[in-house]
Amino acid sequence: MTDISPVHVIGGGLAGSEASWQLANSGVPVILHEMRGAPSNDGRAITTDAHQTDDLAELVCSNSFRSDEWQFNAVGLLHEEMRRMNSLIMACADKHQVPAGGALAVDREGFAQAVTQAIHTHPLITVVREEVVSLKNTDWDSIICATGPLTSQSLSDVILELSGEGHLSFFDAIAPIVHTESINMDIAWRQSRYDKEGPGGDAAAYINCPMTKAEYEAFIDALLDGPKADFKDWEHVPYFDGCLPIEVMAERGRETLRHGPLKPVGLTNPRDPLVKAHAIVQLRQDNALGTLYNMVGFQTKLKHGAQADVFRLIPGLQNAQFARLGGLHRNTFIQSPKILDRKLRLKSLNNEGISLRFAGQITGVEGYVESSAIGLLAGRFAAADRLGRDMMAPPETTAMGALINHITGGHLEGGASQSTFQPMNINYGLLPPLEAPKVDENGQKIPLKERGRAKKRLMSLRALNDLNSWLDESFKKVAG
Ligand SMILES: Cc1cc2nc3c(=O)[nH]c(=O)nc-3n(C[C@H](O)[C@H](O)[C@H](O)COP(=O)(O)OP(=O)(O)OC[C@H]3O[C@@H](n4cnc5c(N)ncnc54)[C@H](O)[C@@H]3O)c2cc1C
Structure with a gap:
């Protein structure tokens, strides 16, 4: 048994499952609260409008994690970075993949059941089936809220109250x-x-x-x-x-x-x-x-x-x-650039001794992979805090770092009365640009129409290189 007090993760979707895995593998106990499967007042099990099962990390729509090509595609790069960070979601996706050309598509049931089993059998994770309706007035001092685009109404009300008027949206109207x-x-x-x-x-x-x-x-x-x-x-x-x-x-x-x-x-x-x-x-x-x-x-x-x-x-x-x-969807998300710090904590609670982090789609990233990636980072940040270690975000030249940067500072407000921050998939435009190369590694001229692709490859190579250095640095800090 460990005497480290637990971190509470709310929401056993993609982000919450990944965050719990990262915490537990760092040696920090987790209590994961998931409302699906809990009985409601009318005796039926609670669910959302999109989920069909009680499995953790259920994919609510398509079974695709999009392109798996890390050299030329930003989401493929994010896959690769997550694999290098021991992602549970990526491990289960790889294990349950189905043929889909250059994309990573999964057998949805096999995938969700594998995540559910890994979480349930981890000795440091306890899963509680209940709807969480409060974030304060509990003895929880470290919380990760990963309740997704369909966060329950009662908890949405609480988040709205904590984050302040105008900082929680229920729809994205995306240009x-x-x-x-x-x-x-x-x-x-x-x-x-x-x-x-x-x-x-x-x-x-x-x-x-x-x-x-x-x-x-x-x-x-x-x-x-x-x-x-x-x-x-x-x-x-x-x-x-x-x-x-x-x-x-x-x-x-x-x-x-x-x-x-x-x-x-x-x-x-x-x-x-x-x-x-x-x-x-x-x-x-x-x-x-x-x-x-x-x-x-x-x-x-x-x-x-x-x-x-x-x-x-x-x-x-x-x-x-x-x-x-563009799009217009039901989507609960917070105005992260205004209310979260660089470590995904709600700034307004930092002085009250409560680390309330947000993770997943609710932070203003979009998509299965991006939501899981932010869960991964939230889990690592929370674990570092619990263990008294310092952890910086990955560099913005990495796909992981670029996502954090987008939700905690990279977006520019448009000066309109309504905030212009809208959920976003990972894409190369979120990473600092590089000049398109004119010649390849062998000094051969690259044809004009292939330079855009060559630039993506350079950006991906830079990302993995910088991620490796950042991981080495983090490891040295832990070992030292
Ligand atoms: C209808 C729909 C279709 C989508 N289709 C796609 C797609 O095809 N491809 C794609 O990449 N992305 C898609 N998305 C976007 C998004 O990537 C997914 O919704 C993804 O599941 C987000 O991951 P998450 O972990 O943030 O949230 P989720 O996976 O939704 O997990 C949140 C969890 O929190 C639980 N929860 C909510 N409130 C509470 C509470 N108060 N207490 C306890 N538990 C709670 C929920 O039951 C859920 O299990 C879709 C979104 C929606 C709404």
């Missing part, structure tokens, strides 16, 4: 995000409306894409005709006027967008200063690195397959590469 380097700056230009300086003193904070009347009309037709995703019954989204889907705005009248987010006023095209554009699409810088721009006002329910086709009709975006497409 597409574009890799800056894929925007054609021979057509687009940088300028803020009326050259108004932003908080950073920059009067050219936006990238503007001009449209003629014919281009605007063709765009509206494509928007209205494009296939839209259906809402699930339980997912009906109350539209707020500040974040109406762009196609809903267009349905209200063909001119609505020209008087809304696409209004062509206060902006002058330096290449054609005397000609007024009929409409202008604006993109706003999304991350401190300047590698990503989001399309202002373009939150949408257009199906993913249709979005790239429709948005590439916009002059300047014909070859746009999307770091993420």
Whole structure:
């Protein structure tokens, strides 16, 4: 038996299971609280609107962990980094993989049952089936809240109270995000409306894409005709006027967008200063690195397959590469950049002797792998605290570090009244950029069209190298 007091992990999904595993393998006891399977007041077992079983780490939709290619794909890189950090989720996914080409897809039942068994049989983990409805007034001094996009209502109310008004969202209304380097700056230009300086003193904070009347009309037709995703019954989204889907705005009248987010006023095209554009699409810088721009006002329910086709009709975006497409979903997530510190702790409780960490999708990452990765780091941070060790976040050149950076500081606020922080998948745009190489390791010239791929490979190699150094350094600290 150990005399180290336990860390309480709430939510036995992907992030909570991974966090528990990391804690327990560091020698710290864990009490994992999962509400699914606990009896509710009407005698039936509690569940969520999306889960089907009581298994830990159940995959609620697709069975894919996406690309497993670490050299050229950011999520594949994240897989590799997690494997190097003894991830339970990755070990079980590898063990239960099914053929899926370059992707890592799993047998969902085999995968979830393997995670459940590993957690239940770990001598330092106790699983309690109950809905947690309070985060304070308990004797818990170290907590990881990993309750996911479908956090129960009672706990959401508690999180809202602790985090403060406006810091918990129940829906994500996501505008597409574009890799800056894929925007054609021979057509687009940088300028803020009326050259108004932003908080950073920059009067050219936006990238503007001009449209003629014919281009605007063709765009509206494509928007209205494009296939839209259906809402699930339980997912009906109350539209707020500040974040109406762009196609809903267009349905209200063909001119609505020209008087809304696409209004062509206060902006002058330096290449054609005397000609007024009929409409202008604006993109706003999304991350401190300047590698990503989001399309202002373009939150949408257009199906993913249709979005790239429709948005590439916009002059300047014909070859746009999307770091993420738009969407509108039920999703509980906190405004992490404002309320969490770099070690994923709720800042406002740090002085009260309670370490309340958040992990998983609720922190504003998106996807099975990303949620698990943040669970892994939250578990390691909490373990280091319990054992009196110092632990820094992984460098931002790694996929893990880039994700932490995104949720705790890398995102740039847009100055709108509503926060612009929205959940994000891992992508190379979150990592500090590198110049695309012109020659390969053997000094051979790399053809122009292959340089983007070569750059991804360099970024992946840098990431794994830096992760290894960071792991060595952390190991030395423990050993010393
Ligand atoms: C409908 C839907 C479909 C999705 N499809 C995909 C997809 O195809 N691919 C993808 O990569 N991502 C998908 N996601 C996004 C996301 O990656 C997953 O939801 C992922 O499971 C998030 O991991 P998590 O650990 O943060 O949350 P979860 O895996 O949801 O785990 C949270 C756990 O907390 C428990 N819990 C909640 N409240 C309490 C409480 N008060 N007390 C105790 N336990 C509680 C829940 O029962 C659950 O087990 C989807 C999300 C949703 C909602």
